[in-house]
Amino acid sequence: MAGTTLLLPLLGAAPSAAGDSSAGDSSAGLQRAFASAAAEYHVPQSVLLAVSYLQSRWDTHAGAPSVTGGYGPMHLTDARTAIASAPHHSEGTEDARGDSARAALHPDVQLPETEIPARLETLPKAAGLTGLSAEELRTDPAANVAGGAALLAAAQQDLGEPLSTDPADWYGAVARFSGADDTATAASYANDVFEVLRTGEERTTDAGQQVALAARPDLAPDTGQLARTGLRTLNQNGTECPRTVSCEWIPAPYEEFGDGDYGNHDLGDRPAAQSIKYIVIHDTEGAWEGVLRLVQDPTYVSWNYSLRSTDGHIAQHVKAKDVAWHAGNWYVNAKSVGLEHEGFLANPDAWYTEAMYRSSARLVRYLAAKYGIPLDRQHILGHDNVPGPTTSTVAGMHTDPGPYWDWRHYFELLGHPFKATAGKRGGLVTIRPDYATNQPTYTGCVTKGVPCASHGSSEVRLYSAPDETSPLITDIGLGGRAPTTDVNDLSSRVSTGQQYAVAGRDGDWTAIWYLGQKAWFHNPRSNPTAVNATGLVVTPKEGRTSIPVYGRAYPEASAYPTGVPAQTVSPLPYTLPEGQRYVVGDKVPGEYYYAVTFATDSHQVVRGKELYYEIQYGHRVEFVRAADVDVLPSR
CATH class of the missing domain: 1.10.530 (Lysozyme)
Structure with missing residues (x-):
């Protein structure tokens, strides 16, 4: 007073x-x-x-x-503008665990009511x-x-x-x-x-x-x-965070409930038993206090870290050695760390604070250095870049953090800005629009079909010909559904930092290979939306008219030991046609983490001899068998 x-x-x-x-x-x-x-x-x-x-x-x-x-x-x-109606992992058909070896989890929960904190x-x-x-x-x-x-x-x-x-x-x-x-x-x-x-x-x-x-x-x-200041002291015991951030341990429960069911993650032994290859960026679709209550519910799902928007504070919930259920693809879950950022994908004019961007970047730099994760867009994934593991799951995969996450600024904070690394003969492009002035039209932020407010975006729209009046690119994995400009429709969008093989140029337009098609985007010299790059690409082996594309890199059937059911290596509805080229991310062995019981004595990592390449296929990454492709320089 x-x-x-x-x-x-x-x-x-x-x-x-x-x-x-x-x-x-x-x-x-x-x-x-x-x-x-x-x-x-x-x-x-x-x-x-x-x-x-x-x-x-x-x-x-x-x-x-x-x-x-x-x-x-x-x-x-x-705070009146910071209230959400549904938690992130409950508003779609995606099973956050993403493992067909166990029944899908679709938690039917609502965010609990919370008192409005002073910071809001x-x-x-x-x-x-x-x-x-x-x-x-x-x-x-x-x-x-x-x-x-x-x-x-x-x-x-x-x-x-x-x-x-x-x-x-x-x-x-x-x-x-x-x-x-x-x-x-x-x-x-x-x-x-x-x-x-x-x-x-x-x-x-x-x-x-x-x-x-x-x-x-x-x-x-x-x-x-x-x-x-009279502020409380955090419980930071056991957290896995850099010293340059504030980090609190709020554990997700590993508990049994019901008849043989358990949640909300699996115990593991990473990186000793299997490597950590990816960091997945999510947004919470809920406010901080409610989200923290959900991750402490054993009947819900989990992620490794939550980050608060107002001040960049971090809460860790699952140790890096363990496998959180967050990405909707069990292969990716078993190989990744999930970061949930307080926010809402489809809020009109949604924006994130610099405090959270900086805190997140420090955490990602720390994790990437600790586990040898490359700082590029085929290893630092948005949830919207995670592939559906099977054909039936493709349409239900999540689309966060969405077009309003500023990937260009984020990678500048990571110390790996996206730069031109080649001339026009490099054979690749790195998507890199100016975030503030790149404002494609989106619809459905508030009402279906109604345009969202104009806003800077990390994403660039794709057309079937070098003309904005041409049809948008169609994603055949969505069952022939016509593409739209809806904020959650990823059919015809590429995102900042993603790399694609050049398929043609026509004045201010550039074509890339995307979802098995030639896709065009506006790339004027005066205000480019992409820069030239070079690297490795895959293309079908000679004599193959097309090869299958997969949503996970699972081992061949002969690799599974007795007692571990062999998982189906099922191709998605996509193909990689002859003559087309796609950027390589990693070469990995087929791998499956068997963990379907609460008791951990049966858990084990199955690793096969079959090798895969991760590729940038569409908006999401996918996998192709190494035996099906040739690897070439992009030139």
Whole structure:
């Protein structure tokens, strides 16, 4: 109360920029808004800029909410927009375990009701501090910045700290601004903000405005303030995370229930028994508190890590040695680690915070280094890139994290940006549109058939001829269903970072081999949506008119020992025709992890002599038998 009382004189009037509708019209408008709010609320402008960068990279998103109901450059949250109606693994036909050797699991559950945490109600608090309306705080960037400044000043006063002009004195307030309720997460967030302060940043926002923050490489914050924030201490015992993130152990239960049934993962011995080849990126389709309750339900499914959008906090649920049920393909589950990111695929104008992107990238870098996983798009998969294991499962596979996940920025944070590695004679292209300006039309975000709001996207649409009036590419694996522009229809879309063999060029159009077809996408020289690359490709062996394509790399029948039922090596409804080429990801032996009972004494890894190549076949990866193909340089 004392802190709030001290702050009241500073909040008697809204900053002048907030009421100036022209502030956002000029190229300097947002920069001026930061300066005005900093002066009005006595917050160092550099601190305000750095906090905003970690929240939104200074983007305004035209007033649309983030995946957790956060608005504007300061990501002021309003929980009314952050409520989901169905959990991620319950809204489709996909069996998250993805193993035909055991009956499919289709949990019929709903997200439990939860209290709204304070981190999802910062916008109403900012409204009370500034006297600005909630509508202004949502839609006017200058007002939004003012609201963020008021929250920072209030946090500083609540900690008994002076409204200093020295950024080093604001570590505790920045930690509190994160909304985290524990010291590790708050410290991780504050450390990121001060790293931005040290390195400086400059970029053009999604509204076309130039914003800059000068570097302060020698800045050393007063980290001792963290002890006075009154936040709880995390249980980090046993977590498998890098030291640069906050990580909490919230275990998924390995328990029996019913008659011989159990959940919600399998015990294993990775990487000793089998290698970890993939990291799968998901979004939760639910809010944090409810999702955590679900993963602790033995009758539900599981994943290895959850990541929170507001501050990048991580919860680990399943050890890397064990196999979580998350991808809908048992082969991929047995070879992967699953990361669920708090968010919603089809929310119009959905966007993720920089804090979560950075935290996720640090975790993925750590896991990739530990398990030897290549940092490319055939090993760092979206859930939407995981193949259906059998023909009957293809149509029910999930489509998250969807077209609004910024793969280009994510791989920049991973330290592996997508670059041109060849000229036109390289034979391959890497999909790489400019996320902000690449805005293909999607439908069905809110109502079936109704266009979604315009939004930056990682994905590029494919046509049957070099003309946008031509039919879209059809995915025959979906039973002949006509392709659409629905946000969940992957039939005719390629995603940033994916690589394909060039099948032709025609002016501003490029053709690739995709789903057994020649598919065209617009690739103008003035604003390219792909860059040239080189690498290895597979093509059918000479004399073969086509070869089968598989959704999993299972061993031949003779490899299975007594007591382990041989799994069917069943081709999908796709083929790889002669003359076509597809990019190689990995060469792997056929492998199957037998784990269908709660008792682990019968669990074992079956490894065959038959070899497979993982390929980038369509939007999803697939597999072909090594004996069926020749491997060639892409040239």
